[in-house]
Amino acid sequence: MIKKLLVILTALVLFGCTEQTSTLFVDEAEGSVTNYENDTHGTYASTYVPLPSENTVIRNATVFDGDGNKFINYDIYFSDGKISAMGRDLVVESAIEIDGTGKYVTPGIIDNHSHMGVYPAPGVRTSSDGNEATSPNTAEVWAEHSVWSQDPQYKLALAGGITTFHVLPGSANLFGGRGVTLKNVSGNTVPDMKFPDAPHSLKMACGENPKRVYSSRGPSTRMGNVAGYRNAWIGAENHRDHLEKDPSHRDIKNETLVGVLDGEILVHNHCYRADEMATMINISQEFGYKVSTFHHGVEAYKIANLLADEGICAALWADWWGFKHEAYDMTIANIAIVDQARGGTGCAIVHSDSASGIQRLNQEAAKALAAGREAGFDISEERAMTWITKNPAKSLGILEQTGTLENGKDADIVIWSGNPFSVYSKAEQVYIDGALAFDKATNFMPHTDFDLGVKEWEDK
Amino acid sequence: MKILRLLLLLPLLALAHGDDLYLLKGAKVFIADEGFVAKDILVDDGKIILVDDFIENIETGDVIDVQGKFITPGLLVFSSLGLLEIGALPETNDTGSDIYNAGFDPSRAYNPFSQAVRLNRSKGVTSTVNIPGASGYFSGMLTYTKINGGMKQKKQGPLGLVTRYGQSYNDSRAANLMYMEDLFSYVRTNHDDNYADMTQFMLGTTNEYKFTSRDFKAIKKVLDNAIPLVVQVNKATDILNVLKFAEAQEIELVLWGANEGHMVANEIAAAGVPVVMDPLNNIPSTFDSLNATYENVTRLNEAGVEMAFYYEQGAGAHNAYLATQSAGNSVAMGLDYSEALKSITSNPADIFGLVNVGYISQGYDADLVVWDNDPLELMSSVEMVMIDGVKQDLSNRYKELTDRYTKELDKPNSYRSRE
Numbered sequence: 001m002i003k004k005l006l007v008i009l010t011a012l013v014l015f016g017c018t019e020q021t022s023t024l025f026v027d028e029a030e031g032s033v034t035n036y037e038n039d040t041h042g043t044y045a046s047t048y049v050p051l052p053s054e055n056t057v058i059r060n061a062t063v064f065d066g067d068g069n070k071f072i073n074y075d076i077y078f079s080d081g082k083i084s085a086m087g088r089d090l091v092v093e094s095a096i097e098i099d100g101t102g103k104y105v106t107p108g109i110i111d112n113h114s115h116m117g118v119y120p121a122p123g124v125r126t127s128s129d130g131n132e133a134t135s136p137n138t139a140e141v142w143a144e145h146s147v148w149s150q151d152p153q154y155k156l157a158l159a160g161g162i163t164t165f166h167v168l169p170g171s172a173n174l175f176g177g178r179g180v181t182l183k184n185v186s187g188n189t190v191p192d193m194k195f196p197d198a199p200h201s202l203k204m205a206c207g208e209n210p211k212r213v214y215s216s217r218g219p220s221t222r223m224g225n226v227a228g229y230r231n232a233w234i235g236a237e238n239h240r241d242h243l244e245k246d247p248s249h250r251d252i253k254n255e256t257l258v259g260v261l262d263g264e265i266l267v268h269n270h271c272y273r274a275d276e277m278a279t280m281i282n283i284s285q286e287f288g289y290k291v292s293t294f295h296h297g298v299e300a301y302k303i304a305n306l307l308a309d310e311g312i313c314a315a316l317w318a319d320w321w322g323f324k325h326e327a328y329d330m331t332i333a334n335i336a337i338v339d340q341a342r343g344g345t346g347c348a349i350v351h352s353d354s355a356s357g358i359q360r361l362n363q364e365a366a367k368a369l370a371a372g373r374e375a376g377f378d379i380s381e382e383r384a385m386t387w388i389t390k391n392p393a394k395s396l397g398i399l400e401q402t403g404t405l406e407n408g409k410d411a412d413i414v415i416w417s418g419n420p421f422s423v424y425s426k427a428e429q430v431y432i433d434g435a436l437a438f439d440k441a442t443n444f445m446p447h448t449d450f451d452l453g454v455k456e457w458e459d460k
Numbered sequence: 461m462k463i464l465r466l467l468l469l470l471p472l473l474a475l476a477h478g479d480d481l482y483l484l485k486g487a488k489v490f491i492a493d494e495g496f497v498a499k500d501i502l503v504d505d506g507k508i509i510l511v512d513d514f515i516e517n518i519e520t521g522d523v524i525d526v527q528g529k530f531i532t533p534g535l536l537v538f539s540s541l542g543l544l545e546i547g548a549l550p551e552t553n554d555t556g557s558d559i560y561n562a563g564f565d566p567s568r569a570y571n572p573f574s575q576a577v578r579l580n581r582s583k584g585v586t587s588t589v590n591i592p593g594a595s596g597y598f599s600g601m602l603t604y605t606k607i608n609g610g611m612k613q614k615k616q617g618p619l620g621l622v623t624r625y626g627q628s629y630n631d632s633r634a635a636n637l638m639y640m641e642d643l644f645s646y647v648r649t650n651h652d653d654n655y656a657d658m659t660q661f662m663l664g665t666t667n668e669y670k671f672t673s674r675d676f677k678a679i680k681k682v683l684d685n686a687i688p689l690v691v692q693v694n695k696a697t698d699i700l701n702v703l704k705f706a707e708a709q710e711i712e713l714v715l716w717g718a719n720e721g722h723m724v725a726n727e728i729a730a731a732g733v734p735v736v737m738d739p740l741n742n743i744p745s746t747f748d749s750l751n752a753t754y755e756n757v758t759r760l761n762e763a764g765v766e767m768a769f770y771y772e773q774g775a776g777a778h779n780a781y782l783a784t785q786s787a788g789n790s791v792a793m794g795l796d797y798s799e800a801l802k803s804i805t806s807n808p809a810d811i812f813g814l815v816n817v818g819y820i821s822q823g824y825d826a827d828l829v830v831w832d833n834d835p836l837e838l839m840s841s842v843e844m845v846m847i848d849g850v851k852q853d854l855s856n857r858y859k860e861l862t863d864r865y866t867k868e869l870d871k872p873n874s875y876r877s878r879e
Contacts, residue, residue: 121744152744208548301865302873321858322576322778323547331858337865355743356773363785363838370839375862423788423838454750 044144046194048183051435055079057092058415061100066107066389066404070382076105078411081434086405098429104420106385107405108163108184108412108432110392111358112268112315113295113351116154117147117167117182117190121355131170132177136214137232139202140253141177143169147190150448153355158184158438158445160359161414161427164195166396168203168295171270172213174228176203178256179268181396185432186446199266199397201292202256204229206271206280207326226279233287236261266292266397268315272326274302281310293395295351298327301334304341313347313395314338317357318368335365335387336372336379349391361388366421381421410434480505480849481521487830489820490532492806495798501531503826506849511820524844532835533805533820534586534827534847538736538770539780541588541607542570542577547777561596562621563674567603570613575857576778577607582856583781584835584842586827587817589619589808597643597668598623601678602690604814606827608847619812620714621682624692625702626748637701644709647679688712688812690736695748696723703731714811717741719749722756725763734811735765738772739790758794768808769800788836800836825849 057077063086064070075090076083085092118130129146132138147167157165162184169176180190181198210228211220219225236257242249243258259265267284271277271294284291293313294300298321300307300314307314316338321330331337339348350365352358369384393403402410411434418425430438438445482503489499489511500515501508517523543566545552554569567590571577580588588607592600603617626633671679682689691702694717703724706713715721715735721728728735739757744750760767769790771782787800809818816824826849833840845852860878868876 122746122750124747156742301862304865317774319779319782320775322545323775325546325549327775328546328575329861331862331865333858333862333866337862354774355745356740359742360740360789363789366838367785370841371862374841374859375866421839423785423836424792426792454744455753 044142044191046196046198047189047191048185048187048194048196049192050081050433051185051437053078053081053411053431053434053436055092055095056098056431056434057090057095058098058100058103058105058413059090061103061105061415062419063105063405064107064382064385064389064420065406066385067406068380068383068386068390070380074105075100076405076413078413078431078434081411083405083407083409083411083413085407098415100415102418103428104416104418104425105405106161106414106416106420107389107403108414108430109161109361109388110164110166110396110403111157111162111352111361111388112166112293112349112392112395113353114157114165114167114355114358115170115353116157116165116355116358117149117151118143118169119355120148120151121153131172133170133172133213136173136210136219136228137175137253138169138173138177139175139232139256141169142180143167143178143203144180144190144194147180147182147193149187149190149193150450152448152450154184154186155438155445155447156355157358158430159427159440161362161416161420161430162358163412163414163430163432163437164393164396164398164402165358166201166268166392168201168268171203171205171209174205174210174219174225175232175257176205176270178265179203181398183432185437186448195398195401197398197401199264200256200259201266201268201396202260204267204269204280206269206276207273208324209270222276226283229280229283230286232257233261233283233289237287260289261287263290266395268293268295268395270295272296272298274299278303278306281306281312292397293349296327296353297338298334299329301331301337302329304338304346307338308342308346311347313349313391315349315351315392315395316368317353318350318364318371332367332371333375333377335368336375336377339372339379339383339387340377347391347394348387349395350387351392362416362420362425363423366423369421381419384421479521481518482826482846482849483515483518483521483523484526484531484828484830485515485517485523486525486527487529487531490530490798490801490805490835491821492802492819493798496530499820501820501828503828503846503849506826508820508822508824508826508828510822526830526844529843530831530833530835530840531820532584532801532829532831533818534829534845535584535781535783535804536587536589536604536808536814536818537580537585537780537783537804538591538768538808539580539588540591540593540777541580541585541780542572542574542605543567543590544777545571545574545576555591556593556595557600558595560672561594561600561668561670561675562598562678563672563676564592564594564598564600565603565618566590566592566600567605567615567617570605572607572609572611572613579778579856579858580781581607581609581845581847581852582842582854582859584784584829584831584845585781586829586845586847588780589812592622595668596670596675598675598678599692601687602812604812604817606847608850609853614848616814618678618681618687619814620688620690621678622690622692622716626693626695626698627746633698633701637705640705641709644679644683647676648683650676682711683709685710685712688714690714690716692716693748694719694746694752696720696751698748699724700727703727703733706733707731718760719752719756721765722753722759723751725760725765728760729763729765733765734767734807735760736768736770736808736811738770739786739793739795740771740773754789754793757790761795761799766807766811767799767803768811769803784836785838788838791836797836
């Protein structure tokens with residue numbers, strides 16, 4: 001009898017949740033319709049609901065605000081999931097008090113190049129869902145439709161301070177499909193993880209990968225790649241013209257490309273070589289779209305001024321190189337040179353492209369910072385912090401919501417045991433929308449269904 | 461005591477060649493089991509001839525003031541350095557073989573002029589143990605190579621025979637154990653003279669089951685306890701099977717990877733088997749590593765397992781020097797600092813029985829690195845590298861590229877100086 005009652009209660013609660021979620025969903029959908037027509041009228045919009053949070057104040061910490069500033073002995077107060085006040089000796093009412101003495105506080109770390117979810121762990125064929133390598137142009141596929149919401153890698157990234165990450169399709173294709181920006185929260189469905197109102201993105205890829213994958217059917221050369229992009233954009237223009245006559249016409253491949261031409265979908269372009277990046281900029285000018293970010297860009301430093309002039313970000317590794325020909329001309333100063341271009345107006349980002357690297361983006365930034373200083377640049381730690389917070393947020397079109405510690409922004413916050421540019425520092429607590437999502441001291445973190453029954457040794 | 465040592469030293473000094481004589485004064489020197497201690501180091505003719513609290517200035521040779529600096533033994537990495545220039549280009553990749561497996565020694569292809577070698581040397585690496593990549597049942601031999609500039613490198617080896625156990629084969633892992641037993645018994649019962657005729661051990665359909673006489677001879681080295689069997693294995697139950705196998709075969713064993721080693725740490729320790737691993741491997745990246753965790757390194761250490769570290773993340777093949785980052789992170793995970801630094805210097809030397817390397821101690825090769833700060837920190841840099849007492853050129857291609865794009869910007873880049 002008691003059991004039965006419990007089941008009914010659970011069902012009610014679940015139903016209640018569903019109802020509540022639906023209400024939210026409608027709100028989100030309306031927003032999406034206004035901003036992003038290509039989101040198929042909101043059908044796939046975010047259903048993310050923040051975890052319950054309590055008003056909290058962190059006291060007396062060293063704060064990197066992600067906007068290039070450093071504050072000593074600073075307090076940060078967040079309430080209702082938003083940052084409400086920052087300063088010294090804040091007076092706040094009824095909040096959880098956290099002593100930040102000796103600690104460092106930063107915005108939640110953002111990785112704008114991840115394949116978690118589409119290449120989940122364990123890496124097996126049956127869940128390898130990142131590359132629709134069946135045609136050079138698969139602008140019609142969406143990474144969010146591959147993401148496995150139970151990937152056990154998310155929580156490892158969370159322990160490294162990652163609060164937001166951008167999942168991209170792979171780089172086999174000229175047009176790999178749409179990427180998706182996720183909050184690093186566990187959700188039963190992908191929309192439950194989707195960053196509310198984040199713009200959609202389009203993955204494009206230059207160079208060796210597409211020409212290798214399609215060598216037999218084409219493109220098999222870099223010039224073949226470029227012809228492929230241009231033909232596709234012409235096709236998108238034709239589709240847009242056709243829509244004027246027949247607004248109800250559907251073509252999901254071209255809907256993505258037209259979304260780019262209309263400035264609603266952000267281009268994230270995998271491209272290593274400097275000359276190819278310059279060519280991609282030419283193409284964007286021919287068709288009147290903007291490249292948000294070049295990814296990997298091992299040679300970005302060679303055209304750092306051009307990138308700064310064009311307002312294009314470069315998402316880079318600190319030191320990866322040599323795994324293929326177009327990744328040979330590496331310098332660990334790459335990120336710093338891009339950052340310092342045109343009087344420090346460059347937009348440099350440290351990205352991971354790795355479920356291991358995403359756990360230590362702060363360390364990757366530290367190595368890049370050291371190399372920048374070695375190259376003669378005067379770069380502060382607070383400046384380098386922008387490479388893994390503000391700049392990736394800008395690159396993903398979510399800087400209004402997150403990426404820096406400012407009043408009114410999402411309380412996505414990391415408390416570090418020490419200076420995050422030290423190898424010995426660890427993220428101790430991670431807050432997402434003001435809710436504690438990870439606590440190292442108590443081993444508090446989400447566990448996916450996949451984890452069940454695995455870590456038996458933990459209890460021994 | 462000190463006077464006695466100096467007296468003993470006098471004849472040595474008399475023999476010293478001025479050119480090769482260096483006195484490094486005032487640094488914090490990493491002495492295994494002591495940590496960083498203030499010591500002076502006297503180097504002559506490629507060897508460390510004295511390490512002491514204070515050494516009087518020498519009259520000939522070079523006195524190098526390294527006050528406030530840190531000196532460690534040269535980093536000893538596990539890598540493809542000198543064997544692999546560009547990963548995706550087979551033309552530049554000499555790490556593997558389809559012809560040979562057990563008998564394959566890739567170090568014979570070593571290229572001292574590889575840009576990866578230059579980079580790693582400038583970052584404090586003085587020697588590498590190659591990771592073989594043959595496609596058969598065995599991956600090949602481990603060999604130790606110093607990465608000094610110029611054509612001639614000192615080598616030691618072979619140090620071990622590498623194979624792997626677990627999910628990587630199509631057959632059941634049970635069958636693979638049986639196969640290894642049969643293979644080893646076959647090699648034991650046949651004499652060297654017969655190997656030439658044994659081109660194929662069993663009728664197999666794949667290259668994995670083919671062996672040449674060179675391969676059999678390499679396996680025999682393991683059976684004769686001349687070298688250990690080095691097994692790449694991750695799953696806890698597989699590790700137990702490999703330990704039992706080695707015990708039954710009475711062979712020396714080294715475990716490699718061991719992502720789930722922490723679950724059987726006591727068993728590994730009891731068998732006295734060392735582990736070569738990357739402490740950063742915490743992803744359940746295969747079904748053999750479902751229990752991968754950052755705690756692996758501390759749990760193995762607490763059980764008393766001897767460890768050596770390599771760096772496997774990202775572009776690990778080219779950035780082997782980042783073993784310092786693996787070691788630094790292991791300290792953040794709770795490992796004792798000295799243990800972490802030993803795991804990239806003296807422990808690999810001990811595990812593979814290397815002679816006169818890995819320590820800063822009298823009589824050892826003068827493979828030394830001077831750091832401006834804590835060598836495990838991300839922002840520290842290398843100021844001097846000495847291999848066999850020779851100061852190494854610390855230039856590398858990335859710094860040259862950096863200069864090209866940050867200096868003389870008034871000239872077209874192709875006409876900027878090439879230093």
